[in-house]
Amino acid sequence: MAVAARILMMRLVILMARMVDVVRSMDTVATPLNSPSPAPAAPNPGIFKVVGQSGVPAMHAGLMPNGRVIFLDKVENYTQIKLPDGQYAYSAEYDPATNTVAGLQYATNAFCSGGAFLADGRWVSLGGNAPLAFIDPTVGDGFTAIRYLNRSSTDASLDGSNWSEPGNKLSTARWYATAQTMPDGTVFVASGSLNGLDPSVPANNNPTYEILNTEGISSGKSIPLKILEKNQPYYMYPFVHLLNNGDLFIFVSKSAEVFNVEGNQTVTALPDLPGDFRTYPNTGGSVLLPLSSANDWAPEIVICGGGAYQDITSPTDPSCGSVQPLSDNPTWAMESMPGGRGMVEATLLPDGTIIWVNGCNQGAQGFGLATASTLEALIYDPTKAVGQRFSTGSSSTIARLYHSCALLLLDGTLMVVGSNPVQMPVLTPVPNQTPSEDYVTEFRVEIYTPPYLQDNAQRPTNVVLSSLSLTANGSPFIVVFNAPTGNTVCKVVLYHGGYVTHSLHMNHRMLFLDNTGYVSGATMQTLTVTMPPNNNVAQPGPYVIYVTCGGVPAIGQFVMVS
Template identity: 65%
Template sequence: MASTSSTAAQDPGASNSEPVIGPATSTASGAAATGSATTDGTCGASNDGTVCGNWPQGSCCSMYGFCGDSTAHYGEGCQSGPCSQAPVVAAPGPSPAPANANPGSFKVVGQSGVPVMHAALMPNGRVVFLDKVENYTQLKLGDGYYAYSAEYDPATNEVAPLAYKTNAFCSGGSFLANGTLVNVGGNAPLTWLDPTVGDGFQGIRYLTRSSSDARFNGDDWVEPGNQLNMARWYASVQTMPDGTLFVASGSLNGLDPTVLTNNNPTYEILGTDGTTQGESITMPLLVKAQPYYMYPFLHLLNDGTLFAFVSKSAEIFDVAGSQTVKTFPDLPGSYRTYPNTGGSVLLPLSVATDWQSDIIICGGGAYQDITSPTDASCGRINPYAANSAWEMDAMPSGRGMVEGTLLPDGTVLWLNGARFGAEGFNLATDPALEVLIYDPSAALGQRWTTGARTTIPRLYHSVALLLLDGTLMLAGSNPDQMPVVPPATDPQGFATEFRVEIYTPPYLSGNNADRRPTDIILSNTILSANGQQLTITFTAPPNAQAAKVALYHGGFVTHALHMSQRMLFLAAEGFEVGKATAQMLTVTGPPNNNVAPPGPYVVYVVVDGVPGVGQFVTVA
């Protein structure tokens, strides 16, 4: 277990760029090994011609100059050494998806105020938007400088500026048990543009809102000076069962990740108060996946371990023991994480399956350039199975930057992204405008349908998130180093997007909107994760046949990742079929914090597939 101190130099100029992975060396796969053996795990033409030899992690020198032994590591081939871990299953190509009988609809409802790079639904029902330091936003602060964060009220479609102290460019985030949103990492300051915002590489920012106390509404981000143990740009965060935050990966300086010294393949833990425990620990999964090691996918499993995925590789990681407890076959197909990010979702958990669930990963791409093809394939896996294997499926077309959002009816919406290119400034084209609707309970080959089509490209730096009323908010698309405002466009013809859209899913479209459960009252809004019961009263529509209760945590949304997102279907008894007057359900809450880590959640009552308006609760 290696620890690393925060000593890396930071380049202030890096804030104007992205950590671009350049073209891989063209050295033929299996080229003759003529150099000396590596001493640090780097190799190949860009590293003094060294070879891997008997390097413990594997003897293939990847096209990007790192030693290893998996497809997640070597991708298109080896400069030297063997490429012996070819996937046993080929990734399927695009598969048509029929039109959904009720496709839903899009509507523009407002302006975001700032370019939307990050977002979260807060316990007051409003959405916080967060961006990097820019030379233009629609909002200004009292000191005359632009605001780079905003609070959006879906009830009124009004937006208010928020201030922060350190640059939150490409940061991560999750919630503490008390409902405070913690945002971590970022990038260097742009003092020539805004001297009031400092270095964010090790920044920690806090935002508190309350479902019962409006005094916090409109308050700025709080930054008392706490810092991460190390610089982290593009770090992922997961709330753990004990209320701590697991913070993984990140660039040290925003420079070329094919250079070993720029990378931070470690994790650290923030305590329940959101301050670092002061140690960064090397995570071998991140080491072997370099340069594809940033913004890993993380999902908390029902035994308190993490499912971690990066590049093409996955494992179960025991945080308490700082060790890998299970590895999985590499996912066939292209790269799946930054800068060829696809989407990853922990499918809904249920008492009926003892809180076990599959994980699905869709989309991705081949390399970081506008010419990169994108991947249509999806891999779905049961991490609890004795011989876990990827079940392959496919979307109707390749898609990068596609993100999956869980819905209270148990389906998953996949939105945003592009059919060509990768993440990075001006590196994507052919926007993917259709909503894809995924039903995880359907048979393989019958899970996908196509929903409505938007007219607004949602490319790099876009978000989608579920609101209290069961609709989805879409915002962002800023594929530019600095905002490009209509009628101007960037070189690919795309402007910075400030329009906020609402997508109304099938379950609220047509006559379904009139069949919502109403008058929902919860007996308790603080739930102990010990099987505690609560009662919910509500009025069902006429001739209702079934009801279920969903407990949802939306987490922190950025770069197609929904950090800490999870949906639970709780045991609920007492529904009377066909009764249109007041109904009462007795609901059994989650059994422990492995299943539902502490923090803010939304309770949705779902009758015949149609959700009522959600209400915030706290899981303790």
């Protein structure tokens, strides 16, 4: 009986979209404010190339301080790796240097968790879903779980070590929660489902937030958050960005606000973003544009894509809105992608552009709920005028739908991985199924080489940092490197990749650091680089330093920021 009940619960999760009142949702559908806008072909479009196999479906991903990528998945009845105990692995460590992968073990089901880096460099996965003992009796309930993973740029003995779960728990169950590391190193954790059932029933939902301390241990209190309460059921996996005054930008559905965590209050209610829904189950992409001292680290946020309701018939939204939430009169500046996209995600690149990949032109998040995969990379240049920022890069041949990820590697290339839009792994298409199994579980790992690494691009080399421990207090450090012959402008970038899942890049940010000492045309360069003024601008944790010359990055190096 227990097995049957668990199967029934999983089916309810799979068909959650059907349980939402689609008719009511369709009443909100309107023609997007912006129609699709052509994006000219990029002069240098970049290249997609398959390089390996992920071992496990890559539902969640993150670049670790050892330069490897961790993939995290839910409990499955098949992966490419078995653990020593004979069970399938649901997490894996991928080495981009060799394109090899090794399985990792965890103790609780990480299905649709959130996560962040702690100030001490550990990566945490937060929340999840119920145990599936009929598939794997060794994995327990993940709804309140906190999982820790430790990797180091200086201690190779940690490579390949399993997830640690000492028993710390969230104060309430959270499936589809967002996490944001705060300036003091605590972690803000918001939203989620209490049981994975119909989100149109408020009793199933968890529209609250809680705080983890710097060690990743919950305060034990879940606090109601009004913007989540009022936007049910389109309230899960909210977009959250840390602003340079220490407040948070929170976006749910179509609504946005500036929220002060310490005072537990909304500081500014922003105008709604025109167009369709933007967060789960019609998630688009959200990115905090590169920060610099040129405008006093003022934040600007771009949100693109989305959809109308949770069904395979849903149209997707081509429009994008950008906003400066701390300006005197924050308003959305609108532009459009060349087509509607759901599940599109944005990754900051070291040259200051943003790459948008993955997603669909029709449908929504959920098992078997998307079709018309969007294969083109879109290159976004925020230095251009609104409406002229998009160009079209090269195309992949692999559909990347529900449960896909993209993230920047140390060599400045983009890893694109995942897509598992089915209840359990499917290796060959099974058409005419409900939910659809036209799209299979995808294990192929792709590398997208951006335009700046093509046409015999010359990297800066022999980069040496005066310290790998840096402080966000305006203090200086030294960078020595060899610049390419004939270089023009060299910059230093501080980069945080964060926790990637479901089109969200939690904690993702990039900063252009002030520097002096550059000698035009010289091969040997010694720069004095100034750190950001405080942890509001760069919260504590692991970052990558990229030196770029003419937009071409050297191989990045991990540092710890305090």
